[in-house]
Amino acid sequence: MAQRVTAWVGWVWFAAFAILVSGLFNVISGAVAVFSPKTVVSWTPDGIAVVDVSTWGWVHLALGVLLLFVGFALFSxxxxxxxxxxxxxxxxxxxxxxxxxxxxxxxxIAIVLDFFILWALTVHGDEVARANR
Incomplete structure (x- = not known):
């Protein structure tokens, strides 16, 4: 018996689009951090924390590129x-x-958006395959 596709499949399209937006913002913020290497000093109750932003920028840049790739692949x-x-x-x-x-x-904002994306992909993700048949 074939299962029907419901309107909830729209959440997966939303998740794919949100992944593309998140990936684009990660690429932009990662590139800014990589090409303007600075350190950020953060005051914590335990002392001072120094964060090298350029190193963390490479993480965001690579993650952003992968998110863009998988966002486009989700539409298939x-x-x-x-x-x-x-x-x-x-x-x-x-x-x-x-x-x-x-x-x-x-x-x-990104954390809240990521939770919506995870919900859409885990609850309604299988409907996309049925919609593309």
Whole structure:
């Protein structure tokens, strides 16, 4: 018995588009951090933390390129793209938590967006393959 595609498949299209936007912003912020190498000094209760922004920029740049790749692949409905997207979004979520002291507002927005993406891909991701048949 074939399962029908519901309107919830729109959440997966939203997730694919949001991954593209997140990947683009990661590429931009990563490139800015890489090409303007600076360090950020953060005051913590335990002392001073010095963060090399250019090194962390390479992480955001590479993650952004991978997110762009998987975002486009999600539109095809490939099962591997959904699994790869879930892994990359979790990595992006962790990267945004680490970036929280440096860019708090953008990191919070990206964290909330990543949770919506994860929800859409895990709950309704299989409908994309059925929609593309």
């Amino acid at each position: 409905g490939a099962g591997w793209a959904r699994v790869f997207a879930i892994v990359l979004v979790i990595l992006n979520l962790l990267a945004q938590f680490v970036s929280l002291p440096i860019t708090p507002w953008w990191s919070l």
